[in-house]
Amino acid sequence: MLEELKRQVLEANLELPKKNLVIYTWGNVSAIDREQGLVVIKPSGVPYEELRAEDLPVVDLDGNKVEGELNPSSDTATHLVLYKAFPEIGGVVHTHSPWCTKWAQAGRGISALGTTHADYFYGEIPCTRKLTPLEIASEYEKNTGEVIVETFKDLNPNFTPGVIVNNHGPFNWGKNPLKAVENAVIMEEIAKLAYYTQSLTPEIEPIDDQLLDKHFLRKHGKNAYYGQVQNVKN
Ligand SMILES: O=C(CO)[C@@H](O)[C@H](O)COP(=O)(O)O
Numbered sequence: 001m002l003e004e005l006k007r008q009v010l011e012a013n014l015e016l017p018k019k020n021l022v023i024y025t026w027g028n029v030s031a032i033d034r035e036q037g038l039v040v041i042k043p044s045g046v047p048y049e050e051l052r053a054e055d056l057p058v059v060d061l062d063g064n065k066v067e068g069e070l071n072p073s074s075d076t077a078t079h080l081v082l083y084k085a086f087p088e089i090g091g092v093v094h095t096h097s098p099w100c101t102k103w104a105q106a107g108r109g110i111s112a113l114g115t116t117h118a119d120y121f122y123g124e125i126p127c128t129r130k131l132t133p134l135e136i137a138s139e140y141e142k143n144t145g146e147v148i149v150e151t152f153k154d155l156n157p158n159f160t161p162g163v164i165v166n167n168h169g170p171f172n173w174g175k176n177p178l179k180a181v182e183n184a185v186i187m188e189e190i191a192k193l194a195y196y197t198q199s200l201t202p203e204i205e206p207i208d209d210q211l212l213d214k215h216f217l218r219k220h221g222k223n224a225y226y227g228q229v230q231n232v233k234n
Pocket residue numbers: 025026027028042043044045046072073074075094096
């Protein structure tokens with residue numbers, strides 16, 4: 001079942017240690033088949049070097065396992081909330097990458113301070129509110145997804161393909177699992193740049209809206225023109 005999607009999910013998961021976003025088993029990537037309403041996701045607690053495409057669990061959008069021996073990622077419920085709320089995404093990634101996790105532990109979003117940020121994220125990368133004790137005690141992973149969706153009530157997830165989850169770490173998404181990982185790699189670099197920029201100039205202001213528009217909109221959306229336009233992806 002879903003052999004090609006499993007191959008893509010394996011490849012995307014293996015990118016995480018290669019790009020220094022994870023150590024040990026600290027992260028997971030999934031992808032969705034929208035027609036069938038099925039999600040392929042990394043199994044929980046399995047080291048990356050032991051992953052095999054044929055072992056990847058398949059779950060439905062209610063979280064029921066429909067194929068595979070191994071337990072799906074402990075973050076599965078968060079991924080499922082995101083697939084249901086953001087209909088255009090095809091892949092989700094969660095890591096504890098060190099620069100984004102610093103912002104998460106500080107409970108801070110990442111302002112758009114320069115064109116490196118603006119090339120990929122249309123404005124601030126938001127940080128969620130903290131979960132309440134009740135939200136942590138009951139359906140924690142589902143509530144993590146819900147608080148992300150709440151944070152995006154006035155934001156376009158295709159133009160801001162990632163979030164900092166307060167006290168926790170980053171989640172990213174994209175049109176497919178490799179694109180989601182690419183967004184995670186870029187967000188990690190942006191988190192590092194922003195940390196040093198704000199250390200140099202603590203009162204720094206975000207870049208002008210005009211510069212933000214110029215850099216983001218030439219690469220994304222219906223009027224994109226950067227590079228070989230047909231290859232530009234959100
Ligand atoms: O946040 C956590 C654990 O606190 C997870 O993101 C793990 O880092 C990965 O969990 P599995 O996907 O292996 O269940």
